[in-house]
Amino acid sequence: MHSFKALSAQFEEQFSKRQFPDHPANLYDPAQYILGIGGKRIRPVLCLLGNELFDEIQPDAFHAANAIELFHNFTLIHDDIMDKAPLRRGMPTVHTKYSDSAAILAGDVMLIHSYEYLNRIAGKYRTKIINVFNKAAREVCEGQQLDMDMEQTQPERVKYEDYVNMIALKTSVLLAASLQMGAITGGGSDGNQKHLYEFGKNVGIAFQIQDDYLDAFGDPKKFGKKQGGDILINKKTFLLLKALELCNPAQRQHLHQLMETNPDNKVDEVLQVFHDCRVDEWAEKEKERFSEIAYGHLEAIAVLSHRKEALKEVADFLLTRQH
Amino acid sequence: MHSFKALSAQFEEQFSKRQFPDHPANLYDPAQYILGIGGKRIRPVLCLLGNELFDEIQPDAFHAANAIELFHNFTLIHDDIMDKAPLRRGMPTVHTKYSDSAAILAGDVMLIHSYEYLNRIAGKYRTKIINVFNKAAREVCEGQQLDMDMEQTQPERVKYEDYVNMIALKTSVLLAASLQMGAITGGGSDGNQKHLYEFGKNVGIAFQIQDDYLDAFGDPKKFGKKQGGDILINKKTFLLLKALELCNPAQRQHLHQLMETNPDNKVDEVLQVFHDCRVDEWAEKEKERFSEIAYGHLEAIAVLSHRKEALKEVADFLLTRQH
CATH class of the missing domain: 1.10.600.10 (Farnesyl Diphosphate Synthase)
Incomplete structure (x- = not known):
């Protein structure tokens, strides 16, 4: 059994290597840039913790964890474009540092890369894990859209339960799915x-x-x-x-x-x-x-x-x- | 053995049903919109033809074909944003009809949806098929970036072989991968x-x-x-x-x-x-x-x-x- 801190170090050790080829630099440097400006890696570590709740951590849990962290950073890049956010983690956002087009495409290739990790899952649970991932991924998009929809709505007309639902989709289902994907690799x-x-x-x-x-x-x-x-x-x-x-x-x-x-x-x-x-x-x-x-x-x-x-x-x- | 036309009709029959949920409409309507404005469905039919070159068409070939067509339309939506294109197939592009944000997000959810189809592939070839798909998907992104890079380059400084390589990545590898994915389901x-x-x-x-x-x-x-x-x-x-x-x-x-x-x-x-x-x-x-x-x-x-x-x-x- 490991602490969050210990698993975080384990995760980071294998994740912090350059994830992408060098060329074309204008595609992969923006993708690598956002991974390099930190973040707490909460979601991938939740995946590892979810695994360890039930059994020793399997190599497949690391594939899933890498996919989750890449997916999360993909959503940050695209959300920052939509929100016209200048800063992320105290640093220029990808679209600010590079361009909107570079940010769109870097996000796209990160999403694809997350599926490359998922396709490396060797065990019998792969189909289930990808189903959980896909459902969460889709729901995160739904949450982002509902958030934008609500921005266009008079605040008094936003129902509280709809707001909670939007927040759950936009931010919580990925945390939940990260844990569940780990639980699956752990045999829960x-x-x-x-x-x-x-x-x-x-x-x-x-x-x-x-x-x-x-x-x-x-x-x-x-x-x-x-x-x-x-x-x-x-x-x-x-x-x-x-x-x-x-x-x-x-x-x-x-x-x-x-x-x-x-x-x-x-x-x-x-x-x-x-x-x-x-x-x-x-x-x-x-x-x-x-x-x-x-x-x-x-x-x-x-x-x-x-x-x-x-x-x-x-x-x-x-x-x-x-x- | 079927003709392109016959397979095209077979493909369209199962693909033309609404691919997405109704809600949130601002997410899924733009995605459905681009699927509804046509296109020749060349890539998915190439997948079916690739299968039939070797054996009877397997259900898995349709999952792959659907994934390919969704992926292709995802790239069209995002490319049109980057290229600021007003028209696609004679109709307003997604970002023109809706908004850049809606188009980014609709593209994202289409890419995820394509992986939902790939995850339905039941046969022993799934890992290989997804590897071929992922490689092509990544290369299409590389091609789009190289295209944008070349737009910023004096035309005399663009080497002809680099241009051919860019075109191959941007437009040809997906045709090639479509055929190969079909060949895999057909046991080639x-x-x-x-x-x-x-x-x-x-x-x-x-x-x-x-x-x-x-x-x-x-x-x-x-x-x-x-x-x-x-x-x-x-x-x-x-x-x-x-x-x-x-x-x-x-x-x-x-x-x-x-x-x-x-x-x-x-x-x-x-x-x-x-x-x-x-x-x-x-x-x-x-x-x-x-x-x-x-x-x-x-x-x-x-x-x-x-x-x-x-x-x-x-x-x-x-x-x-x-x-």
Whole structure:
């Protein structure tokens, strides 16, 4: 049994070698660039942890883990184009550093490369693993589209459950699928796979609520993003949607005015409304609610509890960070 | 043994059903849209023909054929964004009709969907088929990047063999891989697969030379594109590259002037230079050269010659069209 840190080092050792040929450089350098600017490799390590919950880590788990990390970075590149994001992990995004076309194509080739890893899976579980991967991959695209759709919708018209569903698709199903793919290589039963999937999915939702919270209320130095970045661009977040539901008519009008006029003190003013209608407290509770669902599923997995410790530690780490 | 037309109908019957869920409509409608605006389905039918060269068509060949057609349409969507193309098959391109973001994401989900088909391949050949698919998929991306790189290069500095290589990657390897994937499901030997692949690759190059020729010299009504579309945008084509090599200094200077100043009579003037330095005749011969290599490989495949008839007809059709 290994810790997250130990598996992270194992993963990185084999993943950090150059993944792509040298030529054509304008295709593969952008792909290698995003892999080189870091990230916590949470998803591939979840895959390894999912395997080790049931059995020793199989070589196939590394193939799956590599595919997952490549897929994740592919989505980052394409999402950053769509979101016109200038920075990723504190560095220029791929389309900013290179071009939109280079970023589209680098993403494409990374997605193909992830399937090259999946096709190396030797064991009897390959079909199942690729099915789980494909379902998650498709759902991530659906989540990104629903996110863009919601950006075009008046915030009051976005239903809370639709928003949770969008977040789950966009960010959580890949965490869930990573765990499940590992569980498959580890020989976990269908029932245990399902619990592990739900554990990951609910951790993901809780994490996103926390992420929204930290964007608004976190320490920008620790968080690595501008404070209130979501507020500045009127991004629909758990906080904004719930604030519009909880606040009184005067507060609602004030929020709308701030979103329309973008005054210099916009972030401070919006945060004041969030405080006044206690959406910060609500977010803490909502995060707790999804966390409890997650831990319940982890509990329900039929393996000795000491095998679950590393996964519990990861979840604790993800859900208690202050930055 | 079936004709191209008969297999085309068989393919279309099962492929023309809606490929995607209804929701989210903004994700799946653009993907369905491009499938609905036609195309000759050459690649998937080549896959079926490749199978039937050796044996009765297997269900796996249809899975592979569907994956190929989805992949091809994915590349069209993304290429059209990069090329800022307004029209495809006489209809608005996906990014024009919807948006760049919708087009990026629709392409992504189509690529994933193609792997869903590949994962349904039941037979023992799946690993090999996916390897062939992945190699071609990656090479198509490389070809697109090399094409964009060459657009940024002075035409005199583009080496002819590099240009042929780019064209082969961008357009021919998928034709070749389609045939090979079919040959695999049909149980063709490695040697026969290789000949079939080379047949497809060389037909593809010959076809592209013809395509460049027709863009310049074809009848625009029959060809379905503006005459001289490539000339108007200074696109590097077989004709332009060779013309710059064959022409005298005065003609070269004239060509450069036309490309820089874009006068109203640009197309006619450039065509006159092409005629004067006989690049039209050269193109016919060069097409013939690649055609002969292709037919040589078809000849070398160790099956009874009557089994090759349908493939020969397709090649004849592709390489003798006047529009």
